[in-house]
Structure formats: C-alpha cells, structure tokens
Amino acid sequence: MRRMITICAAVTALASGAAVLQLKLAVQEKAEAVEALAQKIHEDREAIRVLEAEWAFLTTPRSLQEKSIRFLALMPPNAEQVVTDITRIPFRPKGVEAGEDPGVLLPTRAKPEEKPKNDKADEDKKGQSL
Template sequence: MIRPTSLILMVLTAAAGGALFQIAFEVSELDGDLSQLNRDIRKDREAIHVLRAEWSFLNQPERLEELTRRHLDLLPVSGGQLAGSGAVPVRAQDQEPVTDPLIADTGAAAKPAVLQDTTPKVKPAAPRRTARLSSQTTNRADLVRSFDDVLREAIDTPGSGGAR
C-alpha cells in the first residue's frame, strides 16, 4: 500500500537524482571540452612561438639584403639624397612670406644642406653591388638554408642529439 504523499516524494527523489546525474554528465563533458580547448590553445601558442623564431630567422638583415639585391631596384638612402624642406627653392610668384610654420621654421633655423648627389637615384641595371656583397666572410649557403636546417643544426650538437 503506497500513500499518495510517499508516491510524490518518490517521484521527486527520482527526478532530483536524474537531474543530478544529467548535470554531472554535462559538467564532465564541459570539462573535457575545456581541457581540449586549453590543449589547442597551448599548441597554437607553441606554434606561434616557433613561427616567431622563424620570422626572426627569415628577417636576418643579410638575407633581406640579398633578396633586395636580387629582386628590387633599391639602394640604401645616402646622405646626398636628403635635404630639408628649406632647401627647396620657392617659386617666383610665391615669394610672399611662407605661412606654413613648419616650412618657415626649418628654412630659417637649420639651413639644411644640399649636398653633391653622387648616387644615382634610380639604380642602373648593370652594375650591381656585388663588390660589397661578395666580400663577406659568411658563407653564401647560409642564406639559402631553411629554418628547419638551423633547428637541426642547433639540436644536433654533440652530446645533445641521438637516442639515449
């Protein structure tokens, strides 16, 4: 014989238990998701770390210089190519006082130089600057090494590589 009150209580208990298990499973599932996300984040961060090292490696000034020489018609700016705005002559009809304070200032105070410009502004096609570049002690092969090779070299030093 089951009284109605007991019945209600039993149903409530069963419901509460069921809900508890449901929540517990959900929590453990979320927990799993969280640690998976954390693992992914760590993996990505490590990848970013490696990529930063590779970026620095690829930005070696010597390598950039070689690439610039090979692919661009640019040379470093020389002193003779620089002049202040005050060195630019004013057009005849603009002889009135210059209103721009910036131009007026530099013109009056600094008297910047206009130096003999011996460097051609646009690089001629034929005479590449091979003299300077070929006179380096670094092995040319260094430039074509991949980052992977460098890593291999770094970790293959005697005593560090090989199976234990």
C-alpha cells in the first residue's frame, strides 16, 4: 500500500512536472510567434507604403491614358453617353437582335491594320481639342 502511494505520487509529480514544462514551452513558442507576427506586420506596413507609392506611380493618369490608347478601343464619353436616370438604361437585346459583343480591347492581333487607324482617330480627337 505504501509502495503504491509512493509510486503514485512519483508518477503524478513527474507527469505534472512534464506538463508544466511543456505548457511553459508552448507559451514561450506562442509569445515568439506573436513577436514575429508583430515584426511581420511592421514589415508589411513598410512594404505597403512602398507599394502604395508604386501603385500611384503606375496608375498616374498620364500612363493610364497612354495604355488606354494602346490597348483599348475606348474613347472619352460625351454627354449623351452619360445616363443620369437609371430607368433610361435599355435592356440587353436577346436572340437574333443581339449583335456580337465588340469588347473593349483593340483587335490588334486579328487585324493588324486596325491599330494605326485607331491612332489616327485619336490624333483627330486631339486635333479637335487643341
């Protein structure tokens, strides 16, 4: 009986000691992870500053306009194209009536002669604006 108690006590003590040690290590690990996370957040914030500056640089209106002229078949809208009343938007035509969607990209690949034509149209537009 006494021996049983002794063994029991020893085992309990060992087990609980091990558990405490493990808990402590786990907590330490978590604390380190938190610290690393905080450092990562700091670094990300610094990176975000750089990326915001880069984004502003890449999306500056001048370069957007140049890219739009190069790649898109879009022109500045005129007043008639601006619909101010939602009820005036027509429904999308269906079936036979529906023409092929022309898309917004310049068909440069399909028709290589299309591009200079578009450039000229843009020059005409510029000429008007002067």
